[in-house]
Amino acid sequence: MNSAVSAHELIKWFGEGDAKTFAVSGVSFEANFGEIFFIVGPSGSGKTTLLSMISGILRPNSGTVAIDSVEIWKLNPDRIAEFRLNKVGFVFQDYHLFPRLTTAENVAIPLILKKHDWDESIREAVGYLEIVGLKNKAELPPVKLSGGEQQRVAIARALVSKPDILIFDEPTASLDGDTGRRIMDFVKTEVLNDKRCILIVTHDSRIFEFADRIMTMEDGKIVGIENRRDGAE
Amino acid sequence: MNGTLKLAFKLLVNDKGKYAALLVGIMFAVFLMVQMTSIFSGILAKSSSTVINLGAQVWVMDPAVNNVANSIPMPDYVLDAVRSINGVKYAVPLYSGGALVKLRSGVFQSVTVLGLDDNSLFGRPELIAGKIEDIYAENAFIAVQDAEIRKLGDIRLGTDFELNDHRGVIVGIAKVTASGLFGIPTLYTTYSRAIQYIPSTRFTISYILVEPKNDDAILHIQEQVKRLGYQALTKEEFMQKIANYYKYQTGLGTNIFIMTIVSFLVGLSISGQTFYTFILENLEKFGALKAIGAKGRELVYMILFQATFTALVGYGLGVGLCTLIITAAKLKVPDYSANITFTTLAFAFVMVLIIAAISSYIGIRKVLKIEPFDIFRG
Numbered sequence: 001m002n003s004a005v006s007a008h009e010l011i012k013w014f015g016e017g018d019a020k021t022f023a024v025s026g027v028s029f030e031a032n033f034g035e036i037f038f039i040v041g042p043s044g045s046g047k048t049t050l051l052s053m054i055s056g057i058l059r060p061n062s063g064t065v066a067i068d069s070v071e072i073w074k075l076n077p078d079r080i081a082e083f084r085l086n087k088v089g090f091v092f093q094d095y096h097l098f099p100r101l102t103t104a105e106n107v108a109i110p111l112i113l114k115k116h117d118w119d120e121s122i123r124e125a126v127g128y129l130e131i132v133g134l135k136n137k138a139e140l141p142p143v144k145l146s147g148g149e150q151q152r153v154a155i156a157r158a159l160v161s162k163p164d165i166l167i168f169d170e171p172t173a174s175l176d177g178d179t180g181r182r183i184m185d186f187v188k189t190e191v192l193n194d195k196r197c198i199l200i201v202t203h204d205s206r207i208f209e210f211a212d213r214i215m216t217m218e219d220g221k222i223v224g225i226e227n228r229r230d231g232a233e
Numbered sequence: 234m235n236g237t238l239k240l241a242f243k244l245l246v247n248d249k250g251k252y253a254a255l256l257v258g259i260m261f262a263v264f265l266m267v268q269m270t271s272i273f274s275g276i277l278a279k280s281s282s283t284v285i286n287l288g289a290q291v292w293v294m295d296p297a298v299n300n301v302a303n304s305i306p307m308p309d310y311v312l313d314a315v316r317s318i319n320g321v322k323y324a325v326p327l328y329s330g331g332a333l334v335k336l337r338s339g340v341f342q343s344v345t346v347l348g349l350d351d352n353s354l355f356g357r358p359e360l361i362a363g364k365i366e367d368i369y370a371e372n373a374f375i376a377v378q379d380a381e382i383r384k385l386g387d388i389r390l391g392t393d394f395e396l397n398d399h400r401g402v403i404v405g406i407a408k409v410t411a412s413g414l415f416g417i418p419t420l421y422t423t424y425s426r427a428i429q430y431i432p433s434t435r436f437t438i439s440y441i442l443v444e445p446k447n448d449d450a451i452l453h454i455q456e457q458v459k460r461l462g463y464q465a466l467t468k469e470e471f472m473q474k475i476a477n478y479y480k481y482q483t484g485l486g487t488n489i490f491i492m493t494i495v496s497f498l499v500g501l502s503i504s505g506q507t508f509y510t511f512i513l514e515n516l517e518k519f520g521a522l523k524a525i526g527a528k529g530r531e532l533v534y535m536i537l538f539q540a541t542f543t544a545l546v547g548y549g550l551g552v553g554l555c556t557l558i559i560t561a562a563k564l565k566v567p568d569y570s571a572n573i574t575f576t577t578l579a580f581a582f583v584m585v586l587i588i589a590a591i592s593s594y595i596g597i598r599k600v601l602k603i604e605p606f607d608i609f610r611g
């Protein structure tokens with residue numbers, strides 16, 4: 001089976017001349033379908049930058065990223081947008097839900113961007129809200145929901161286009177310990193399957209137990225990859 | 234509707250406060266612009282009412298005339314000279330002047346008297362009461378049924394009045410297409426009676442109305458009249474000349490122009506500002522849409538749609554409000570001169586589109602600049 005994610009010698013710097021700083025300097029790793037892959041490390045170590053290059057949001061200065069064997073940075077910008085829309089699900093740290101839309105409409109956005117019929121998209125979105133246990137909140141605006149519920153709405157929105165890769169940046173940073181654990185439990189049991197790879201950037205050691213592998217970064221470099229799965233592959 | 238546009242629509246109208254502010258901004262801009270230009274075009278239409286009503290194709294006058302009410306009398310030989318120009322089918326004199334009539338009630342009222350050529354009655358109005366031949370009867374006058382007629386009191390056939398010690402009798406009531414600007418009633422009579430009843434200067438012909446043999450003859454007639462030291466204008470040219478007088482020589486045009494520009498700027502700043510805040514507030518969300526996989530051009534369509542939709546609804550409301558107010562004003566003040574013309578509407582429409590274009594340009598620049606990476610980093 002192909003690797004879900006295959007990053008090779010990724011380099012990204014910001015600024016020029018004296019201000020030039022390397023956010024990611026030569027990172028290579030692979031992540032597989034069916035696994036929850038954590039990226040941890042101190043603030044400023046390049047985790048978000050790495051995740052952005054992997055998910056087609058930020059173009060690397062050099063190096064390659066292959067998702068399910070497709071080299072994404074060889075595609076033109078429109079194709080990359082389509083790649084994100086079809087293959088990647090994002091759960092942003094502060095969710096970025098539209099306050100003026102209902103929960104169901106928020107979840108339906110990726111389908112609507114894919115030009116699916118409006119009513120059908122909403123129906124499908126409600127189905128995903130049911131999966132995350134929020135079917136009864138489908139008609140409410142997101143602001144009427146608690147932080148944990150909003151997180152689940154964001155997850156439903158990430159899932160609705162059936163992505164191969166799911167990207168979470170600090171999924172539990174703004175949740176209390178219990179809610180964070182419940183969300184991660186849900187991700188592990190309901191969201192993960194063997195056609196999917198979940199990449200999670202986090203500082204939160206309380207949820208490390210949900211990881212299959214944990215990659216640690218420092219100063220834009222990998223300093224270690226730890227296998228957490230009992231009796232590994 | 235296309236899903237992304239529906240999304241744009243919901244994002245816009247669900248933000249009720251801002252949407253209302255946008256509409257109000259555009260509505261008032263349109264209202265003010267249409268109102269200003271309508272009043273102006275109403276004034277212009279009324280200022281040319283005599284030209285419109287008499288319907289002559291070519292008018293001969295002193296070159297210094299800039300306004301139909303202030304005619305400069307011409308000597309009789311001009312009429313003969315015009316009649317002998319090649320291409321003139323016929324030419325008749327017109328008397329136009331002001332007079333004071335004493336009504337039965339003892340009230341004095343100023344009027345405009347138009348004296349039509351005795352032989353042809355060229356330029357005669359359409360009557361709604363009485364017969365046109367009666368204009369030849371003793372002391373006969375025809376009153377015009379417009380907004381001013383009530384100033385003559387209770388007018389009917391046979392009503393009499395005094396005009397410079399002469400008796401006048403109403404023998405007909407006429408209908409006209411346009412009523413005048415100066416708020417005074419109009420009376421028609423024959424040319425000879427007009428100059429007999431109204432004391433005048435040595436010369437008595439106010440205008441010469443010319444019917445050319447065909448359209449091609451007009452240019453030649455104009456050249457020949459110019460040689461006489463007078464000016465021949467087509468109906469349209471004369472109206473334009475009058476309009477230019479009001480536009481450029483009375484300060485009216487400049488003021489209306491300034492007010493219109495100010496209305497436009499006020500509308501632009503209210504709507505532009507509100508739309509800009511609307512975009513700014515949703516900027517992160519647009520960035521999130523980009524990250525999720527929306528293409529730049531899809532976001533551009535969304536913003537263009539939002540701006541255009543708001544502009545059209547605001548335009549409709551503004552025009553509606555204007556119609557309402559002008560109609561209401563006309564009920565109260567019959568002389569109220571405001572014409573909502575197609576040009577006025579088209580002008581306001583273009584201005585609204587410019588407002589929408591400028592607002593969306595600002596929004597689009599912002600949205601295209603936003604990097605999904607920055608949204609992702611939080």
Ligand SMILES: Nc1ncnc2c1ncn2[C@@H]1O[C@H](COP(=O)(O)OP(=O)(O)OP(=O)(O)O)[C@@H](O)[C@H]1O
Pocket residue numbers: 014015021022023041042043044045046047048049050610
């Ligand atoms: N747009 C940018 N311009 C300049 N420097 C940047 C930019 N984005 C990131 N950096 C720098 O790149 C480095 C890595 O940033 P990154 O956000 O990837 O770190 P991180 O590991 O995600 O940190 P955190 O845990 O605080 O989120 C930092 O030094 C940061 O200042």
Ligand SMILES: [Mg+2]
Pocket residue numbers: 047048049610
């Ligand atoms: Mg980060």
